[in-house]
Amino acid sequence: MTSTRSKADLFNAMGIGPVWELREQDSLSKSGSVATEDREASEANLPDALSLESLREMVAACRKCGLCETRKQTVFADGIPHAPLMVVGEGPGVEEDASGLPFVGKSGQLLDRMLKAIGASRTSNTYIANVVKCHPPGNRNPEQAEIEQCSPYLLQQIKANQPKVLLLVGRFAIQTLLNTKKPVGELRGVVHQVPLDGLDIPAVVTYHPAYLLRRPEEKSKVWDDLLLLKQQGIV
Numbered sequence: 001m002t003s004t005r006s007k008a009d010l011f012n013a014m015g016i017g018p019v020w021e022l023r024e025q026d027s028l029s030k031s032g033s034v035a036t037e038d039r040e041a042s043e044a045n046l047p048d049a050l051s052l053e054s055l056r057e058m059v060a061a062c063r064k065c066g067l068c069e070t071r072k073q074t075v076f077a078d079g080i081p082h083a084p085l086m087v088v089g090e091g092p093g094v095e096e097d098a099s100g101l102p103f104v105g106k107s108g109q110l111l112d113r114m115l116k117a118i119g120a121s122r123t124s125n126t127y128i129a130n131v132v133k134c135h136p137p138g139n140r141n142p143e144q145a146e147i148e149q150c151s152p153y154l155l156q157q158i159k160a161n162q163p164k165v166l167l168l169v170g171r172f173a174i175q176t177l178l179n180t181k182k183p184v185g186e187l188r189g190v191v192h193q194v195p196l197d198g199l200d201i202p203a204v205v206t207y208h209p210a211y212l213l214r215r216p217e218e219k220s221k222v223w224d225d226l227l228l229l230k231q232q233g234i235v
């Protein structure tokens, strides 16, 4: 386990405190409850083994759902292709829509601090994508139909990247990839498995940075989630 002193340093890096000790985990391995048949049906919407560049071009031209009408541009991904860590978020906000990159603005800066605390970053060992690739107007939540139309791109991104571990931030990423309606709080503390293409990809869940900005008292829980993620050997 990280020493108390270095943990304090990491907490400072994240802009949070106080120092908390990592609780004993109930289990470090738990099967996800993904509906494999549903996933296969989603994947069937796209051809197999697409490269990330091909996927990026397909997404840029996509008009499968109504979000294409109001987007400024699609937001495909940021970070290092084929990185050991892949972060999956919800969808682009206003700033992401303007920049074309996921997780910019305050929540993106917080995500970067969270990653830095465990030695990860989008410039070294992390790939970042969202469940939906176009900004929902008014910053509303993505609708189920939009998620169903767009999530095959995400599944193909995961396949193409082959990450060692996934970090699912926020309920839409979790609900989509773990096929559950349970709240984030009930799913934390164990490593889930996302079955995809015959492989089980380990997945750690945590709160979305935008939620943490509204509820900073929850940040200490995220530290435990990040330690669990670090234990998966990504850095």
Ligand code: SF4
Pocket: 059, 062, 063, 064, 065, 066, 067, 068, 074, 132, 133, 134, 146, 149, 150
């Ligand atoms: S949100 Fe996804 S499915 Fe909808 S138009 Fe954008 S890229 Fe296509």
